Amino acid sequence: MKAVVNTARVLVGILFIFSGLVKAIDPLGLAYKMQEFFEAWANAGIMKGLMSWLDGQALMFSILMITLEVVLGVALLLGWRKNMVSWLLLLLMLFFTFLTSYVLFSGKIRACGCFGDCIPLTPIQTFTKDIVLLILVLLILFGRKYINPLFSNTISISLFLLSLFAVLALQWYVLNHLPLKDCLPFKVGNNLLELRKMPKDAVPDKFDYTFVYKKNGESKEFAVSALPDSTWEFVDRKQVLVEKGKNNIPLINDFILKTESGNDTTEAILSQQGEYYLLFAKDFTDKNIKWINNFELLHAKSLVPVYLVTADPKKAGELIKDKSILILSCDATAIKTAARVNPTLFLMNGPVVKNKWAALDYFKTVK
Numbered sequence: 001m002k003a004v005v006n007t008a009r010v011l012v013g014i015l016f017i018f019s020g021l022v023k024a025i026d027p028l029g030l031a032y033k034m035q036e037f038f039e040a041w042a043n044a045g046i047m048k049g050l051m052s053w054l055d056g057q058a059l060m061f062s063i064l065m066i067t068l069e070v071v072l073g074v075a076l077l078l079g080w081r082k083n084m085v086s087w088l089l090l091l092l093m094l095f096f097t098f099l100t101s102y103v104l105f106s107g108k109i110r111a112c113g114c115f116g117d118c119i120p121l122t123p124i125q126t127f128t129k130d131i132v133l134l135i136l137v138l139l140i141l142f143g144r145k146y147i148n149p150l151f152s153n154t155i156s157i158s159l160f161l162l163s164l165f166a167v168l169a170l171q172w173y174v175l176n177h178l179p180l181k182d183c184l185p186f187k188v189g190n191n192l193l194e195l196r197k198m199p200k201d202a203v204p205d206k207f208d209y210t211f212v213y214k215k216n217g218e219s220k221e222f223a224v225s226a227l228p229d230s231t232w233e234f235v236d237r238k239q240v241l242v243e244k245g246k247n248n249i250p251l252i253n254d255f256i257l258k259t260e261s262g263n264d265t266t267e268a269i270l271s272q273q274g275e276y277y278l279l280f281a282k283d284f285t286d287k288n289i290k291w292i293n294n295f296e297l298l299h300a301k302s303l304v305p306v307y308l309v310t311a312d313p314k315k316a317g318e319l320i321k322d323k324s325i326l327i328l329s330c331d332a333t334a335i336k337t338a339a340r341v342n343p344t345l346f347l348m349n350g351p352v353v354k355n356k357w358a359a360l361d362y363f364k365t366v367k
Contacts, residue, residue, distance in 0.1 A: 005143035008136040009076055012089065015133065016073030020167065023066045023116045026179040027171045028340050030116065031062035037099065040108045067167050068092065074163040076140070079149040080156035086141040093134045100127040118183035177358045178341055185251040186338040186346075186353060193270050193351035195252040206243040212236040255338070257309060257328040260317075265328065269307065270351040276305040278346040279359060280339035282332055284315045291343060294363035296322045311335055 023030045035058045042051035054061070072092070075085045096114070103109045104123040114126045121129070140147070149156060174180060182188065185195050210221045213232035221238070222228055257266045269278075279295055299306040299322060308325055310316045311332035320327065338344070343359040 001143060002146040005139060005146040008139045008143075009079075009147055012133060012136050012140060013073045013077035016069050016076070016089075018073075019115060020066050020069030020073065021170075022118055023062075024070070024167055024170050025118075025174055025181050026116055026183075026340060027062045027066055027175060028059065028336070029179075030066065031058040032336060033111075034058040034061055036109050037102075040106075063168075063171055066171065067164065070167045071160060071164050075156075075160055078151065078156045078159060079147045080153075080160060082144045082147045082149075086137070086144045089137045090134075090141055093130065093137045097127075097130040097134055100130045103127075116183070118181060174340075176341070177361060178344070178356065182356075184337055184340075186356075188353050188355055190353050191351050192252060192255065192353065193267070196250050196255065196266075198250055205241060208240045208242045210238045210240070212238065252334075254331050255334045257330055259326075259328065260313065269328070270348070272305070273350060274304065275347060275349050275354065277302065277307065278348055279306070279308050279343055280330075280335050280346065281308065281310045281316070281343035281359075282335045282339065283310070283312050283342065284319055289319060291359055291363055292319055295343075295359070296320065296325070298363070299325050309335065 035055050038051045038055040038058070042048045042055075068088075069092075072085055072089055075081060076089065100114070100123065103111065104127045111120060111123065111126070114121060114129070151159070170180075186192070209224055211224070211227060212219055212221050212235040213228050214220075214235050215228070215232045219235060220228075220232075255266065256264055257269055259265050269276075277298070295306075295308070306325065307328055308316060308320065309328045309330050311330060313327050313329040316327050338346075341358040341360075345357050345359040345362050346353055347355040
């Protein structure tokens with residue numbers, strides 16, 4: 001029994017550390033996934049006020065959740081505070097299992113983001129993983145008498161604190177710069193125009209349609225193959241999903257660049273020859289607008305075109321003094337995917353992402 005419990009302890013500890021670190025390289029990704037849950041529950045009428053507040057605190061919860069995963073995994077491997085750690089692991093696994101079961105059975109969220117964007121899992125895979133982990137954690141909880149500390153209490157505390165500060169420092173770094181590993185569709189080397197196309201092996205959704213017609217005050221539904229004569233008045237058309245398709249959503253499906261007049265200029269911008277810059281700025285809060293002068297300096301000195309892409313073009317127009325800068329509007333969700341740091345600078349070569357930087361890092365080199 002001792003060998004079984006300690007094997008489970010090692011497996012769970014390593015998996016928790018790995019899961020936490022995979023998400024720690026992009027804590028905003030987990031925050032956005034949390035917001036999906038809060039929005040889904042709010043739309044379902046579940047404590048809308050609370051869900052709205054939680055939505056605003058998503059990044060803080062993301063950092064806490066990631067940190068908790070890592071430090072609990074470290075503590076479990078060390079055998080330190082085994083009673084407290086075992087119970088916390090159980091509570092965490094019950095919470096995770098609830099989330100993954102909601103994803104699987106509700107169908108309202110496509111994935112839970114358990115291993116971030118770098119290791120995507122299907123809902124059934126994540127749910128199965130959590131059930132297995134829950135069983136292992138229960139085994140650890142009821143067999144915790146077989147767990148012995150690896151080191152003295154002083155060394156264990158030192159290693160625990162070291163892991164705590166390390167995971168917090170990692171998250172601080174990527175939130176101010178860029179993720180250490182970019183696993184999103186807008187990563188360096190990707191062709192954005194190609195990723196906007198439907199995948200070659202896509203299977204479209206299949207729908208059936210019924211038409212509602214009215215005659216002499218009576219409404220009746222008709223199949224497409226048996227529509228009534230002209231004496232009937234058309235009322236409505238109903239679309240019913242018959243068979244769900246597969247792989248029929250482009251990796252980039254909401255990235256549309258619009259001009260001030262509302263024209264879609266995505267193809268024109270991304271199809272141009274040579275290099276150019278795209279600066280993504282989702283919004284303009286008081287604490288992150290000091291970069292605007294540096295951006296205008298970059299535009300003035302650059303030998304290639306420079307564009308500003310934002311979800312708030314009106315505010316951008318008020319703040320940008322150089323009216324020769326072309327401001328493009330884009331959906332905030334698309335910008336959050338493309339640019340984890342606000343603002344982020346892309347160097348493009350045609351439709352291909354040649355390089356990208358947290359803009360504040362890049363602007364330090366602009367003199």
